[in-house]
Amino acid sequence: MISVRALAIMAVILLAMPLTAFAKTCELSITGNDQMQYNKSELVVGAECDKVKLTLEHVGQLAVEQMGHNWALTKTAVAKPVAQAGSGAGLAKDYLPEGDDRVIAATDMIGGGETTSVTFDVSSLENGGDYTYFCSFPGHYSIMKGKLVVK
Ligand code: ZN
Secondary structure (H helix, E strand, O other): OOOHHHHHHHHHHHHHHHHHHOOOEEEEEEEEOOOOOEOOOEEEEOOOOOEEEEEEEEOOOOOHHHHOEOOEEEEHHHHHHHHHHHHOOOHHHOOOOOOOOOOOEEOOOEOOOOEEEEEEEHHHOOOOOOEEEEOOOOOOOOOOEEEEEEO
């Protein structure tokens, strides 16, 4: 005989499954242009988001070799050293240090007219943590950066 208690536990498990199967993905978007600028200096992730899908659109016309843009996310404290390390990595590596776990998320490097996106877990971010996103193309870090706020 299956006890009432066991049936109750099974019911709870079955009820809980759809909640985990439909994790909430929040969408963020940002653009980069031929003037080496993002259109946003801050992005906000709500606490209700399980995942974030960040879409980057390059609204300029210059090629990736001249005016490439990506969107890379790190803790603010390590953003500059990661960008510096990335400068020497080359376009084939999207100007990011390979296998560097300081990079929380990053899109591909794209040129004018292109769009790319990256999806990452909000669970990898601390609520109230200090995060910076930036373009790792050589020389772009000083201008192309902003804060990612989790709240
Ligand atoms: Zn750039």
